[in-house]
Amino acid sequence: MRFFWALLLLGLLSKDGYGQHTFTLGDSTFLLDGRPFQMISGEMHYARVPREAWRQRMRMAKAMGLNTIGTYVFWNLNEPEKGRFDFTGNNDIAAFVRTAQEEGLWVILRPSPYVCAEWEYGGYPYWLQNIKGLVVRSTDTAYLNAYKAYITAVGKQLSPLLVNHGGNILMVQIENEYGSYGADSAYLALNRRLFVQAGFDGLLYTCDPPKDVPHGHLTGLLPAVNGTVEPSVVKSTVNKYHGGKGPYYVAEWYPAWFDWWGEVHHTVPFAQYTGQLDTLLSAGISINMYMFHGGTTRGFMNGANNYDSSWFQPQTSSYDYDAPLDEAGNPTAKYWAFRKVIQAHVPYALPSVPAARPAINVPSIAFDHSASVFDGLPRPVVSDRPLTFEELHQAYGYVLYRTSLKGNGTALLTVHGLSDFALVFVNGSRVGVLDRRLKQDSIPVSLNGNAQIDILVENLGRVNFGPYLLRNNKGITGQVTWGEHVLRNWSMYRLPFSTAPLVAAPTSLAASHAAAALGTPEAAASFTAPGGAPVLRHGTFILETLGDTYLDMSRWGKGVVWVNGHNLGRHWRVGPQQTLYVPVEWLRKGKNEVVVLELLKTDQDSLQGIDHPILDVLQ
16 A cells, blocks of 8 residues: 555556546646646666666666656667568567556657667668658658658557556657757657657657757747756746746756767766756756666667767767666666655655666686688679668678779878778788778778778767768768779678677688687687688687676777677777676576677687676776
8 A cells, every 4th residue: 555655646646546647737847637746757768778677777767766767769770771660679669668657657758760869870770861862850851751651650659658548658759959950940840740640649848958949949849958957047948938837847967978989988976966956856847867877889879979070989889877877777876866865855755776786707708619700701792982881781880892903012092981990901911990080091001913902891880969960871981092093893791790690610711720610619719810800709608697797808909799699789999998788687597608709809819707897998
């Protein structure tokens, strides 16, 4: 009975215990079933947390005092190829929302086609760039047709879960900080129309930083305010654009920040935020902290910063964010401090905080097979000029560009329009590395007759914010020159690594590697691919006790790791992230498998798991 009354106070039950709710806008507060309701929300993304761990993270949210969870919906996950929708497994956003309801949490839904979120292409699927003339975030017909198909599919999944249909979704956000990008009210009105047609017939709202609200709000919708901690600014901004009244909602309150490769790890002491949180709650303002729990941007789904053409900052796989709940779902000092503040603002005792998740060390991993990435290449696509990833119908991963060149002497080999990272090989031997971050797109190359030129290009993440959303092609986007000579007649090998690669014992290597071909661990560990080519290593480890762990990649160079078929994300020696988080839900007692793709330190043969993350070391 005590649990029932706690839920009733939270507004999660109607008076009869369940059933239909109403959620409306009062003059100064939100009204849930006609009673004032202050949202104390935290952002947590279904795609950044293993599905098996959703419930545990939500229980941690509730124990900190949150009554609501905010989440984006990611178009490029849910429609990875045009017309092919995927709402299964970790992409099952409806299951995520229903789990929140089972755990007594409301949901704020953000299914805008554009999400930013430090996510690849801001959530847009790569294939939009293959539709001639399409312009995202505009009234372009081609864009709106693709947008409508997407939001209709999302509506079928989620509109039955709106609060006015008996579900737990309180409000739905259209677009996302559009005022920071454009000022087209006709475009925003089309957004609203498409959302309603898709079944989102409850409360809709927009969100923008205060200075951008004039461009991003739509008359008739609540304008939420992002990034401010001053109640007077929140209230005056909302009043100005919402008929002189509220309610008042900070849709993104930032208790920390994200990281990108090659820059320091961002942390801010909780003491700088507890006063802000207390002030906002005392003023009756509803909030959504971004992030409550960041989790991990696994696979190739990290985005990049590129506000102008002079710099490029791909984001790390860890999305720890210095959030109240860390990457593994454990409470930080910030969590406990925020919980204390929130407890002072709610009229019921918060649930006990679940125990922290145990973490384990994993002994040295034995590699039993190794192979060169350049052995057994797929059939190439042939073209006179280099083709982009998009032209090759490849979303993520790598493309090997190969051609031949005849010349004598030394000249600069220049990759015009490199996006984003490349290894350069001449006659099978690596001669250099190119890195868009460092504005490196050329290298001196000496030739003496005929030569094979190989350029392995990695997509480090499409831009997720700003005007360069419209310039997001990957691979070699221009031409390649050696001095004044333009290289032509390219063979392009697609290496998306969309699933964990199978690393069979190599059969086409020199005799000195014959032992490695037999798959013996000692020989496999000593294997080095000819010419410094990227390697794939397969290994195993045995577990008797399960727990979260972190693979220590600090001795490795750059690449990707899979454990039991799950892509854990990228590793890169430059830091600040030096570990890859392995959730216990993806481990098993007995034999576990690991595959490492290594681009740079191809002789590295030592790997183990440790019981803590390393997110703050630059090398």
